[in-house]
Amino acid sequence: MLSEEQKIFLLNLARETIKVEIEKKKFSITCPDEPLYQRKTGGFVTLHKAGKLRGCIGYVIAYKTMFETIKEMAKAAAFNDPRFPPLQKSELENIEIEISILSELIPVQSVDEIKIGRDGLLIRNSYTSGLLLPQVATGWKWDRKTFLEQTCNKAGLNRNCWQQPDTEIFRFFAEIFSESSKK
16 A cells, blocks of 8 residues: 555656656656665556546556656656557646556456456456456446456457456456545
């Protein structure tokens, strides 16, 4: 669990990363000397504009430190999400930032283990996979079956792929916080 101060720091880090990139300035935030920020973690940065998705990119696996993950994913969500054009300077003040810090992936033995509101899903079949964060299912008011089907769709697979024996299903937890939850 992150403290309120740590959440605020990470949100500020994400916003400053985006702002510096837009304004073509030098990045000046240094990583605090706290073990938490040096821990390798998966994480996503999600951008919303007027309540609608404007970008979302992240690492599922803990490749980099929390500090580097949030910094890189903020930039990627703002400028490299293929679903959206790069963020413009005029949009910056209207963007709300949300961060999801992910747990390790937990293999699912039975779909009964999946709890809506607690779990995110990763479904993998052969060389393709799809991931949905926990807040997606609650935001759309999906039940477990719909969540599984939509995660299959996200992977570009048949919506019932989750029932196939060669499909791997993983769940994960996420600590989710946003700028609006800090106001």
